[in-house]
Amino acid sequence: MGMSVTISAATEQDAEHILKLQYLCYQSEAELYGDYAIEPLTQTLDDLKAEIARGCALVARLGGEVVASVRGEADSTGTARIAKLIVHPRMQRHGLGGRLLDAIEAVFAQDPAVKRFQLFTGHRSEGNLRLYRSRGYAPVSREQVGPRLTVVTLEKEAVKGVRPGTFVASA
Template identity: 70%
Template structure:
């Protein structure tokens, strides 16, 4: 491709439209897994996404001017970083970009927001996500039946090692 993928420390409302389009593309496979095309990432409006970017932290991966990946997070009053919507363009998958985005958001949250632990969730059928998260030290902390077809698996890991390694 000739151009390297660069992860930017901050995404903002200028990136919102590209992130929303990428999110819609990326979550098609998730919707297909559960035969549910009404999942929130597919129904989120641009206004809602822009507001979400303003409330939390988002990183983007760019290939030139194109957003090819993104991840969002918030940190609550207890120091738990809630990581969500880790997305990678289908043509960029299986090259380590998802892992790079996850590491980048963890590093950012631990360094700038003093996150004490990282928490995320995925659907029970998404073996790719589960494999990635477990390989990065996340362990299952709960399972919740969201719909008759979907069980959400919440995974977590402590951030204490990040302060010294980041």
């Protein structure tokens, strides 16, 4: 491609770009489960801005374009809940999702209170499940939330001492 994908902290100014990308990326999930009212497709810009302000949000940029993002928050139990890992469809299957996941884990690993990472996906989302398993996540629960959707929660222990650096990856 000739350009590098850079990963950095998201800002409030990135919110609109993230929301548009989120809407694009979750179309395939909505189709897979036959539900276009899923939260990522109905989230408002104000809700997203609040989520960015209270947690950790990263974006991946190709030049000036936001092409991927991930968000998360640590709770009082020591669990960093990672959510909404999205990669533009044209950038998928090049390792960017895994690099973003590694980057947000590295950020949370700096917090001595964080003991584990947790995320979830739908039971039919094989690409997501494959990525998470390849990064050491194991299923800890399954919850049927509708006639077509079972949510699989996956978890892994936080590795301390991982030092976040400058996240630069070639696309």
